[in-house]
Amino acid sequence: MFDIRQIPFSRYGSFITISPSHQEGAGGPLYLRNIRNGDDDFGEVFRLDLIWQGQTLSYKPVLEPSVLRLESGEGFAEFCITEGRVLQIRCHRVGVRLTGITGAYDYAVKLEENRWEVNHSMQEMRYMLTTLKGRIVMDAPFIEQHCEKIIADLLPADSEDEMECVIEEFTTVYQPRSYPSFEEGRTRVAEEFQAWYEKTLETPEEYSQGKNLAAYITWSCVVPPEGILPRPAMYMSKNWMTNIWSWDHCFNAMALAKNSPELAWDQFMIFFDLQDTSGMLPDFVNNRFALWNFTKPPIHGWTLRRMWGQSGYVSTEKLEEVYEPLQKWTKWWLTYQDDDLDGIPQYNHGNDSGWDNSTIFHKGTPVESPDLSSFLVLQMEVLAEIAAKLGREDEADMWMEESRDLLTRMINHFWNGEKFTAKKSGSHEVIDADSLVVYIPVILGKRLPAEILEKLVAGIKKKGFLTEYGLATELPSSSFYKEDGYWRGPIWAPTTMLIVDGLLSSGEEDLALEIARKFCAMANTSGMAENFNALTGKGLRDPAFTWTSSVFLMLGHLLTEKKDGKTINK
Template sequence: MKVDVSRIAWSYPGSYYTLSQMTAYQDEPEGLYIRTLHKDVHRSRIARLVVLHEGQAIPYREEATATSLSLISDFGSVKLIFEGTNTIQFYGENVGLGIEFIRASHAVPVREGQCDVNCDGQRERVRMTMLHGKMAIESPWNGDNADYVHVRCEAQPTDSSFEGVFELYRDSMVWPERTYASFAESLANVEASFAHYLDAAPKLPAHYSETRELAAYVNWMSLVKPYGHMLRPTMYASKNGMSGIWSWDHCFHAMAVAEQDPDLAWHQWMTLFDHQDAFGTLPDTISDGYIIRSYVKPPIHGFALQWMMTHTDGITKDMLAEAYSPLSKWTNFWLKHRDSDGDGIPEYHNGNDSGWDNSTIFYEGIPLESPDLATYLIIQMETLATIAHKLGKVEDARQWTKQADYLLANMLEHFIVDDVLCAKRSGSHEIVDSKSLIMFIPLLLGERLPKSVRDRMIEELKIEGAFLTKYGLSSERLDSDKYEEDGYWRGPIWAPPMFILSHALRELGEISFSQELARRFCDLVALSGMAENFHAETGKPLRDPGIVWTSSVFLLLGSKYL
């Protein structure tokens, strides 16, 4: 399995650092960079790596696996590995390694073969240590700071190989003195770590083996350790541009790792609840450096928890006790604070709140009453009733069941017009004209939907060329005048609705169709990778090419729904 570092970050579980092939930006030339994902920075690129021969930069190509990254030239090569979350080890033969720091203020030699570099724009300090070979520092002083800092790592004149360490430390002015294992020992350790993770990852049919390994790698390395606002080990949405976690992505991550690591799955499900406000609201997104509360995301959390309770044995009574109060508050936020016309139907105030940011259901304005939101809340209240029973809260369980039944009855009366589910503007209850796939999310309600309604919905999903393409379900019907090939939620195929609808159809007994949708999506990912979304008609990968809910849904559908 190969990792294309121009598309998917090369990183390590727990780390806030990646190596990525980057295009030119301002005064930063194209090349392979060590990057920081920390958000309190002016620049994310820390240093550019070059391969040297006789002191000059030479062309090379990258070859990456889950555990090592090789820079291969016509004269020799350099191999890099993560020794830990903050430490990159390198080993070179017959060539040198040049490290060109981006706007570093200065470099200070510490002892022979060792120096400190201050990368103030990235809020990082770097200790470079040669374990074998020699180091040369170029750091011309301009009277205020260094004009630039370049470090060359090479073999001694009587040798052909060198070995060294690039260690980042940002929380102290003093490097914590330590020793390092050899490159060979560190490589064996990281290979064993990934092999263990891969062995425990969901199992898929053999013809998906290489894609399964890539998906497992994306999930494995997506983890960041607790730091700043991140209070738990958390799988980021991506270690490319979308380096943070949104408050519905984490639910798909949790389901994907629930069987192989229940504790990690629990941290994923809970991580946004660590920042729940007094009104029960969850942030839109968080990272180590910021919490954004401009929007919310849909209340899919009850569905995800119910799925984990049903499909795994890892959800303990203590976990349910931890979840009960925050999940209750999150549910009540929607019931109490998102119903401006008081009709008992919760509403979205922005497309971003739905997760389907620019879906055509929001084309005519907001606030919007949409049946997908009511569906999520009904399932969430039913999940709360189940948890309350398990915790001995009998009256709570009765009340949650009563509220779920009330919202279901209200939803069916409110949204069904001539056997068709419709979204409506809050207040006026004007019907919204939309051909968005979001209108099919209520299939999660199963037989609680009237048979005539659900049969019509399933029949429409099965029409080739309507929503259904050879790659999956488009987010906007293809014959819609608002369909856009690269229109975000107005056309492309996305992982979340593919999982939700495959699951809903399976629960309704549409086993064959559910399997077909799962197969089409898994084939799409095998063809086009772990992209944020995909062109519905060509399968071309779109937007961020290394998104963790795509790898997670691939593993879920491929292991449980084929």
């Protein structure tokens, strides 16, 4: 069971979500939401209340993957999203009140004795309310262009205890149909989740609580192809981060690659489907629009290499599919993000790095940062490997040479003899910052000279980044450190995954596994939050995040493989 005050109720392949409003706080009422329209719109359609004899009741919510149950002293109501567009409700002795969160043109109209249509123009969606048992009592007076209120009470019939109702989304014309019983629908959904759970990466037994939660979050956050989304897409959350960002999707793809490779490929390719002709990838996308004001770092080559090592799904045909888009993405950074033409690409904003407010940006932008060059060194190396697999030997040689040349330029440009630094583009002024981001080049592993790698690893060990719970993104001793400072302190899943992978590549297995254990123990206790307080391990911001879930599963699986004596892929 999960806490509905933290974890939204939804299911694979649906935009229907039930959760409290984050603006009203976790103790506020629950809402039926439509999460189609991006994170600027919470998507409230109806407030949900239990009622008995015309009065609203307090209740205890109990959330399982297949059903949300609201329990009161007078009875209970259960909700199950039996299909992507279908929410079924069952009540015993009590009723459910739907209070519409309406706008200027919303209205309700009665179609049959047991059926009402609610046209929710604010959410650009229609809802058909159909009772299978019981009755609908509607209070929806029409005034000029809309109903001044829409309140639907779903009640047991007189002298009966049971009520069953269906709420179905549609956009143009409703097609009359039959529905399964509530119990049949619930059983089917439970079986679907169980099938997903069985494909979820294996983790140590002591992390079973975290695995259950991570499996539910990742399963329930997948939405169907719709609008400009060309493939099934795992949103970052169904709380309020209701988009996909163009590096978050990589971590979800990697966690799916071993046991759900087709869905993993969909996650990886969805941004390349939307790629601009220049090669740029959008910052985020939802069913309605893509944002092009920012982008995210080029970790896609690193991701792809990890994916093709997980299963045989990434065939020559798949590599052919991704080769040109990955080339264009790489060339975009080299062509359009190097204003001073020094051969070192730059970030024009913290958002482009994924580390939105990192202290390497505290003197302004553009900034040349060693993590960006590191990602591109790996991405060009991966392009060389793909080209070789495709029989394009000249291109393979070209990309490998480009990779080595950038590695040389990067070391000469950023290494000061003790550590990597970030610099202002143009002036090359060194930016004094205590951010973990300048240690991300550890992902290059033994491509780095031994003396550099040794000092890089020593910095991670000794500088104070590693707390009881994991890797802080800003040194806790820094004057810029903030407990809830986004990228100025909290522990994040993606940075943890990158560092762990780099340490494994560097032969630093013990340290890698220590960090993995700390992160998994924290997430197992504190949940799959967007990020975590580095000094207490408390979850921060959005409490139900998919890339945190995916990283937890991957690191837990790494620990399982090590415990079982399997060779760790370095």
